[in-house]
Amino acid sequence: MHTIFRFFGRFLSSAILSALAPLAAGAQSPGSLLIWPISPVIEGDAPAAALWLENPGKAPITLQIRIFAWTQQNGEDLYGEQKDILGTPPILSIEPGQRQLIRLTRLVPPPGVPEKPYRVIVDQIPTTDPAAATGSQGAAVTFRMRYSLPLFSLAKTGDGAKKAVPPPPQLGWRTGTDGQGRYLEIRNSGAGHARLSDVAFARTGKRSGLGEGLFGYVLPGATMRWPLPEGTDAQGDLTATLNGRALAHIERLPE
Numbered sequence: 001m002h003t004i005f006r007f008f009g010r011f012l013s014s015a016i017l018s019a020l021a022p023l024a025a026g027a028q029s030p031g032s033l034l035i036w037p038i039s040p041v042i043e044g045d046a047p048a049a050a051l052w053l054e055n056p057g058k059a060p061i062t063l064q065i066r067i068f069a070w071t072q073q074n075g076e077d078l079y080g081e082q083k084d085i086l087g088t089p090p091i092l093s094i095e096p097g098q099r100q101l102i103r104l105t106r107l108v109p110p111p112g113v114p115e116k117p118y119r120v121i122v123d124q125i126p127t128t129d130p131a132a133a134t135g136s137q138g139a140a141v142t143f144r145m146r147y148s149l150p151l152f153s154l155a156k157t158g159d160g161a162k163k164a165v166p167p168p169p170q171l172g173w174r175t176g177t178d179g180q181g182r183y184l185e186i187r188n189s190g191a192g193h194a195r196l197s198d199v200a201f202a203r204t205g206k207r208s209g210l211g212e213g214l215f216g217y218v219l220p221g222a223t224m225r226w227p228l229p230e231g232t233d234a235q236g237d238l239t240a241t242l243n244g245r246a247l248a249h250i251e252r253l254p255e
Contacts, residue, residue, distance in 0.1 A: 032056060033063075034099075035122065038149055039195070042085070044110045044156035044164045051087075051120065051149075054099035062093045062125040065102055067151065070117040072222035075185070079119055084108045085153065087120065106153060114191045115152045115166045117219055122147040150217060152193065169194035169218065169242070172253040175234045182228040184210070184238075187253065188218040196240045198247075203236025215240065 034054035042049045055061050069082035086105045094100050104120065124145040154164040170190035176183055188194050195217055200209040210232070218224045228234060242248040 033061065033122070033124070033145065033147065035147060035149065040104060040120070040149065040151050042104060042106050042151070042153045044154045046106075048103050048105040049151070051102040051104055052099055053092075053094060053102060053122070055094040055096055058096050060093055060095050062091070062127060064091050064123045064125055065089070066121045066123070067104070068119045068121060070119045070150070070219070072217075072219045072224060075223060075225035082118065084116075085118060085151070091125070104151060110156045111153055113155060113220075114164070115154050115193065115220070117193060118151040118153065120149040120151050122149070150193075150195075166192040168192050169220070171218065171242075171248075171250045173238050173250050174253040174255070175228065180227065181230075182232070182234070183225045184228055184234065185223060185225045186218050186250070187223040188220055191220050193220060193243075194218040195243045197244075199238070199240040201232070201234055201236050202239050203233070206233070206236075208233045 065087040068079040
């Protein structure tokens with residue numbers, strides 16, 4: 001479809017999103033960036049969505065905003081060029097204690113499917129640090145942070161409702177083994193995405209968790225894989241918090 005990028009593996013994306021959640025809730029740490037909402041949506045009857053960035057630090061930061069098409073194939077997240085949505089301003093500087101509005105504007109009609117996925121990539125542009133360069137041969141470059149957020153463009157409701165309600169995902173799971181070891185595979189045969197968190201196997205009152213917080217996404221029609229930690233008891237029922245709602249039971253796929 002477009003040029004495809006693999007510079008974000010699914011593990012890196014999940015780790016970044018997990019780190020974003022507490023920051024967006026108001027935590028402050030050196031060099032952090034407050035971002036909200038962490039899962040922006042462009043409603044079917046809206047031309048754009050708002051994304052807010054705030055600098056809680058003590059020094060100005062310069063950021064670049066890019067938006068990529070997002071697909072999942074062969075258990076991997078893939079990112080490609082797109083011309084559907086524009087993020088403005090694309091480059092900005094935020095002073096300490098200040099915030100900036102980013103408009104995510106749809107340049108095309110609402111999609112003909114219930115939802116269309118994208119990724120908003122926020123990169124901190126490296127700057128020269130004169131203090132760090134003192135006594136050295138050249139200027140030092142500060143560490144570059146990167147944040148990855150899901151963005152969904154929704155179809156029109158067609159029934160007069162103010163907001164579209166994406167259809168629920170339809171999930172199934174199985175385990176398998178490849179050259180890298182055991183893995184958990186989750187398939188989504190529904191028309192809506194699945195945001196999975198607090199995933200665990202449960203059997204006879206025992207719970208074998210696969211990690212707290214965000215686990216990952218499975219887009220409509222996609223199948224994703226995650227490595228299983230050694231010693232995981234992958235028996236019984238697979239449960240997860242689905243799209244931020246109550247604990248859900250995921251059906252096991254036939255072998």
